[in-house]
Every structure is written in structure tokens, then in C-alpha cells.
Amino acid sequence: ESVANRIAAGEVVQRPSSVVKELVENSLDAGATSISVVVKDSGLKLIQVSDNGHGIRYEDLPILCERHTTSKLTSFEDLQTIKSMGFRGEALASMTYVGHVTVMTITDGQLHGYRVSYRDGVMEHEPKPCAAVKGTQIMVENLFYNMLARRKALQNASDDYPKIVDLISRFAIYHTNVSFTCRKHGANKADVNTVIAASRLDAIKMVYGMPIARDLMEIGASDNNPTRSVFEMDGFISSANYMAKKTTMVLFINDRLVECTPLKRAIEVAYSATLTKASKPFIFMSIRVPSEHVDVNVHPTKREVPHCKLLENAIRLRRNPKEASDLTSI
Ligand code: ADP
Ligand code: MG
Secondary structure, eight states: OHHHHHHHHHHHOOSHHHHHHHHHHHHHHTTOSEEEEEEEGGGTSEEEEEEOSOOOOGGGGGGTTSTTOOSSOOSHHHHHHHHTTTOOSOHHHHHHHHSEEEEEEEOTTOSSEEEEEEETTEESSOOEEEOOOSEEEEEEESTTTTOHHHHHHHHHSOOSHHHHHHHHHHHHHHOTTSEEEEEETTOSSOSEEOOOOSSHHHHHHHHHOHHHHHTEEEEEEEEOOTTSOOEEEEEEEEOTTOOOSSOEEEEEETTEEEBOHHHHHHHHHHHHHHOSSOOOOEEEEEEEOOGGGOOTTSSTTOOBOSOOHHHHHHOOOOOOTTOSOOOTTO
């Protein structure tokens, strides 16, 4: 059974960056306004995510890492909406099958917090009282210590740390009301370091720098046809001044960070058809669609959205009238 659990866990937790994504999403779900990520040895030695969210209650600690245990399902109605966001109570449990998980947490109004470690879905010992400020800190150590082939493959592959920095950058430009830091263990300089931003554009400036932010134009679209679904999109796309060899596409659908390769390709095609210079776009897009149109649950990592035909068909980029380029043909 333990091998089966480990294999299933390895599907959910594929690499250090997928651990970071799950932990940060939990922090966001806990209402955190400040989230810090520390990574050692590309995440294979240590991934630590600290937040100032609402914390985890003492009573919940014993089952925290049981599979399919989530605090996010409270009623049938919730199940309907939450299902679409992919809350399945599987992330933390999976991590305990392929790494060593330690949780330190304190809930509001408590004098001290608790520290507890997990292995294979269960607590290793009773929660121990500890000093804590506010929120939760989760450490995942020695990831894939029991999956040596995976560990080797990751060690030989390119470092996952840039992916983690990229991930936190994306979260940081979406969640303008949350401050993020991301750094390597022992480094005194953070690779992402944001404060709460007044606007999305300010957040993009903070994360990606002025050169990108200067060349962005606003995009937006909606589809309020009563016989069809209500669809809304807003975001930014780089203008003709922007020169890049690689596309950067930051996509959130219904508040979830996802990837959608067909949509990205469609935009690239339209972009290159409208620009005379060879440049790839920077795109930030936030889309809202009725949850029944996006099934983010198909893949355990919830990252690639498989059913985005609707989006592909529905998206019309409204160009900024000041800009010469015509992006309306997407
Ligand atoms: P899910 O997010 O799908 O509910 P997870 O395995 O990611 O499942 O997390 C399990 C549970 O642990 C969550 O439902 C939540 O109650 C709790 N939890 C995890 N991380 C945090 C956190 N940073 N702050 C508060 N609660 C958390
Ligand atoms: Mg989660």
C-alpha cells in the first residue's frame, strides 16, 4: 500500500516547483497577505513556505495530511463551487509520502503555536507547543528521498529554482494585495521581493521591471450574450516596442494560475501577424468563466487547463486605440 501511495503522490507532486505551487495556494486560501518562500538545493533539500494566514487549528493537525482531507468543503453547495478550483485535500498528504513535512502554525488568539512532523500521511508525534508569530510555516525536506530515480532525474535536469522564481513572480503580479519574497536558503538577497501594489501595472513593474511594464497595453473582453455563458477577460499585452525571444504568458482562470498552450499559441500567431518586428509577446490575462466550462481537475497538478476551446473561440483582444498594431484577429 505504501508503494501505491508513493506512486500516486509522485503524480501529484512532480517536482519542487509543484510543491511550491500547492503550498503558496494554501497560504493564499488561508487569507495570507505576506508569503515567503525559501529554497535549498533546487528544492530537493528544503522548501519552506511561511505565511501570515489564519493558521491551522490544533484539532485539525492529526488529519491535516490524510489523503482527501480538506477543510475547504463544508457543504454540498461548497462542493459544487470548490470542486472546480481543484480543492481535493491531496497536496499535503502527497508531500508526506515523498518527503519530510513539518508544520508550524498558530491560530489567532492563541498564546503559542504547534509544531508537528508527518510521514506517509500520519503525524509522527503529538504536536509540540512552540513559539510562533502569526500564520503557518510548512517545510518540505528531502523531497523524493524514497524515489531515487526521480531525485536523480531532477538533479540532472536543469535547476528547478528558476521555475520557482517564475511561479512566485506570477502569483505576485496577480495577488497585488499580498507581498511575496522568494530566495535561496542562505542568500541575503531575495529573487522576488514585492510589497502590496496599488495596481496590476505597479505589480508588474515591481516583478518584471520597468522595460516590460512600459511597453504594455491594456486588453479586455467580455461576452454578455444572455444565451451564452458570461465570459470576462482583462489583462495586458506587450506593444510593438517590446522585443523578446520568448513568450511570457501569465494566465489566471477564475483566480487560479494555469497554463493553456493552445491559447498561448493562438496569441503568438496573432501577435506575429500584427507586428513587423520579430518579437514574442508578454501577456498577462485574467479570465472569468462559469466554473462548469473549465475542468481544472483533470490533471492532478491542475496546471494545464485542458478544456479551453471556449476561451480560444471567445477571446477577442481589444486593442488600445493609441497603438498601431492590430490584435483584434485572435
Ligand atoms: P486542500 O488545499 O485541497 O484543502 P491540501 O492538502 O493542500 O488540501 O491542504 C490540506 C488542508 O490543510 C487545507 O484544507 C487547510 O485546511 C490546511 N492548510 C494547509 N496549508 C495551510 C496554510 N498555509 N494555512 C492554513 N491552513 C492550511
Ligand atoms: Mg491545497
